[in-house]
Amino acid sequence: MSGARYIPARADLRVEPLEDLTLVFHRLSGETHILSPEMEMMFSHLPDAGIHPAGLLRTLETEYGAVEAEDGDALAVISQRLEELAALGLVIRAA
Amino acid sequence: MTMQHMRVRIGPATFDIRSPFRAPVEAARRLYAEYPQGSDDEIFDFAVAAVPTVWWRRWYRRSMTFRADYMMEDIVPIEERLGLLGFEMAVNMQMALGYRRDIVLHAASAAQGDRAIIIVGDSGAGKSTLSALLSYSAGWRHLGDELALIAMDDPITLKPYPRPIGLKNQSIAVMRERVDGSRFGPELTGTMKGTVRHLLPPAGAIANMDVPARPALIVSPHFAEGVAPRTEQMSQSEAYMRLSVASTNQLQLGEPGFDTLIRLVREVPAYDLHYSDSEDALKLVADLWAKAG
Structure with missing residues (x-):
């Protein structure tokens, strides 16, 4: 599996x-963040040991069936959302 | 001209107010005559001084600026006749930016028995007027018109901070019809907010300013000409956002502040109120209050 691993x-x-x-x-930071239902679903499925975006996509597909993104590329959307969570400090990106 | 000064306690905070200008300190002494006025040997929380803009402005074309721990950078010098308003603004700013014991919300509040309503909203939305109407026309105990202090305890309580109610423009006439002139401070015309006149809360509110109450209802007033009276319930996250934005010190209070606001929006229902008339506003609040049980 390639790409970064994300640890909550x-x-x-x-x-x-x-x-x-x-x-x-x-x-x-003392800051409060609001998670949309979509973000919350991703965040709550991150295992403590961390996971790659493709692994998270598989977890979500196993749990919810097909995972669809508006522009069709669910993996790209998940990667982008994980990056956003990392920018806020809510997840840590490990190499 | 010697330095004039006074100390006054409003709710949990004691203020030291001083100036070489006699008139604004005397006006503050008169306005706060019913409040506990402390002596020199007491510890105070915040000091506010009104000083001449430049040294000769102490005598000629008198104008003043304010010195305190917490001030805006771009505060405009004001004429001596508006000194009382300047003290009021500076005192509020100390509480909004410097007080740390409780969550400070830009909100009005009032109580019936030991249960309280929080009135949150932007400047000019009608907080002060609604809180004045509740205390003078509907028998509520006034807790504050500008800043609400939410203690981070379990259960959550509101601490009264019943400073004089800052009425503006048409609200002055609305309340003057209902309240004796002796409860009003001087009329201050030509301020940044138009005409301002302070209304003392009912004497019972000042006498009971150490008696807390438990929040039971949150409302956000929206006064506008010609709208039909109606209420809309807020979601919990909407209520959290409104309270969080209205708080002047939540970021400094860390996790206890977060925890308290979360508990507050889970336990207490919140509504938007739309009205164009004082009587409608009182009726909307009465209906919601009955429902909040």
Whole structure:
């Protein structure tokens, strides 16, 4: 498997689902982030040991059946979302 | 001219107010006559000083600027006759930016018994007027018109911060019809916000300013000419966002602040209120309050 592996920074986070959206408090920055249902689904399926985008896509397909993205490239969307989570400090990108 | 000064406690915070200008300090003493006024040997939380813009402005074409721990960079000098308003703004700024014991929300609040309503909204949305109406026309205990202090305890409580209510423009006439003139401060015309007049809360609100209440309802008023009265419930995340944006110090309070706001929006229902008339606003609140049980 190629590409980066993404590890959830769970020890640095406090995740609080509300009725409609999920809020995440990042202890290191003191900032609060809002996860859309799509982001929350990806984040909650990241194993503690980390996973590659292709591995996450397979996990989601196993759980939910076919995973579709609006522009057709689900793997690219997942990679992009994981990068966004990494930029916020919610996941750590390992080589 | 000697330095004039006074100390006053509003809710949990004590302020030291001083100036070489006599008139604004005397105006503050009169406005705060019913509040606990401390002595020199007490510790105070925040100091606010009104000083001449340049030294000779102490005597000629008197104008002043304000010195305190927390101030905006671009604060405009004001004429001596508006000194009281300057003190009020500077005092609010100390609480908004410097107070750390509780979550500070840009919101009004009022209580019935030990249960409270939080009124959150932008400047000019009608917070002050609605809180003044609730306390003078519907029997609520006034907790504050500008800043609400949310204690990070379990259960969550609101601490009163019942400073004088800053009424603006047409709200002054609305309240003047209902309240005796002796409860009003001087009319301050030509301010950045138009005409401002302070209304003292009912005496009971000041006497009970150390008695907290538990939040039971959150509303966001939207006053606009000609709209039909209606309410809309907010989702929990919408309520969280509104409270978070309205908070002046949540980022400094870290995880306890996050935890408290999350619990608040899970436990307390929140609504938008749309109305064009004071009586409609009071009725909408009464209906929601009955529903909040």
